[in-house]
Amino acid sequence: MCLHGQAAGAPRSVVVDRAEELRGRGAGASGIERAGRVAAAAAAAAPSQEQKGDSHCFKIRSSSFEAARSRAGGGGESEKMVLLVVATASDPASIGPAAAFLAMPGWSPGPPIPEGMESFTNGNVRLLKHERSIVAEDDLDRRWQEATGEAVSEVIFLSKHTAVSNRPALTVHPIGVPHLREDETPPQGGRPGWAAVPDPRIGPWFRLMQKVAADQGLVPEFEITLEATHHGPLTSTPTMFVEVGSTQEYWGRQDAAQAIALVLWKGLGLEEGNAVGTWLGSGEKVLLGIGGGHYAPRHMDIVIKDGVWVGHLLSGYSLPMDAPPQVNGKSSGEVGGMWMHSIKVSYEATKAGFPGGEVIAHLDQKSFKGWQKNAITSYLQEQNIRIGKPNDFLCTNT
Template sequence: MVTLVVATTADPASVGPASAFLAMPGWNPGPSLSEGMESFANGDVRLLKHENSIVAEDDLDRRWEAATGESVAEVIFLSRHTAVSNRPALTVHPIGVPHLREDEIPPQGGRPGWAALPNPRIGPWLRLLKKIADSLGLLPEFEVTLEATHHGPVVNTPTLFLEIGSTEEYWGRQDAAQAIALLMWEGLGLGGGGSVGEWKGNSGKNKVLLGVGGGHYAPRHCDIVVKDGVWVGHLLSGYSLPMEDPNQKKVKTSEKTIGGTWKQSIKVAYEATVSAFPGGEVLAHLDHKSFKGWQKNAITSFLAEQNIKIGKPEDFF
């Protein structure tokens, strides 16, 4: 089983960390997946570079397996991050577009109503990234944070994105690229230490956070995830929970009368998180302040109907 790291030469925030990673010892040329796709090998890690949009190349894990005969255990994508605030940031997040209807076209890759298996490393690597960024003097200039589940590409194995944001000025920063490279080097155990963030469901701490509600950077969920020992699955921000306001209808409000794809989104994200953490206990953590009363009532009723437990912050420790 190999770890597949994917970078694109079309993105300075992708190729920068890839180049810094390849500058570390132990790399050898690997097979070419197809024209314009070269790879490098280091132990059980494979770095694949292509020339296209990072969200446009679907099924790279299956394509790698078909071309090389190597099974892919996880995929790590390197990408840039953009934000209206333009604030420099280093981010980690799961991917998927579970809220989209079947007839909708995902604006940034993926498949409508789909969520990738969240890579169990997301929580542990967020904490490790904070330590590395601090050691390199990137704090407090850079914010180190989670992002909510969003965009593609389609993959079939546990996945996470590592991103540098938020403008061209920062995408090419060598110190930021070095932070991401060191995260992978240490996190994957290439430096001689143990791998960070491998899921062992019977190791004691097996509570997994499923974030429901809040903004794109999931601050209330992030407040929990930064604590040692917390695992994190999908993070559904408000825009991934489309709910039709019952006040627009002259009917008695109930969970069953509120339209939108919010139920689909929760169900898909929960099922993917459960699959990624076998033996774990997935608890929904609600950002209560982000919901109106009717929204919170509907969501809590649906979670109960689906036998999804709600966790308070202290339940994850």
């Protein structure tokens, strides 16, 4: 059952063969020249270099997403909104699902992309393949628009997952490093103090992944789970990671790759035209998870229910809190650390990802000490962020 060196390398050759086949049916020189003119015009109109600083960075990226959203109804071909699926040939758990996805019907060569990247198109879906680490290529949504003239509505990254347990798993999660100070270096991409806009599909696709994995016979061998918000790369549009874990033995598994490809195929509406997890802004409640471990078990108990939407999931390590000084045995003074900033930018990013929704915090109560829980609940009340119980998130529509 386990695939080792040869099988782990096979997906890459499949993608190369498929790419050559698609390129043979691709556009001629006139199409390449037209794309080049579009790219040059987009580059000339590109925004100025972003200023540094956490809150400023977040505001720019959030407004960039809102500007892209407002263009969705603009009507011109250059304003067409597309969805970007990103894979890297350097990761078997990324290129394997990409190869299985490309083997499904409807694909054709995508527009020429600089920097040695390859692209493929299927309806409004674009698959972009590069050679570097999946967390190393920042701003692929913006760079795609500059190169092609197509505005990106969301980005889905395919990646490997690692875990100390080494247990096989399929995971999905939002990204960001909102807890890091400006003088800290993110270990896996992103920018200190930044949280990506979470893709609304995270909750619905977590449930879809459970169904697909069960249908494909991966359960109970594979665990299907959410992960907390972590790592990069930088993006400006709604983003999520879909991963296969947790060791080399499983990263190259063809059955796991096929399951991820089916989640993409069904979830993006390429099978029957009905996408899973499309946010319509109809006022539903959205869970902002605060506290708990990396796999967010208390929050996942809620998100597993039909109709629940989820944004950022902040585990304990994303809420660094400095204990206040003790006076006569009692805590006195403010609780220091980046925890307030982490909550604030994650809340704002979740609101941006779910316009028209009501973002409600859900606390993993047992994961906090008394002084931590008191500080967090007081801060949420000051920010007018509602704290919800499990039943507050349940609704009838997915």
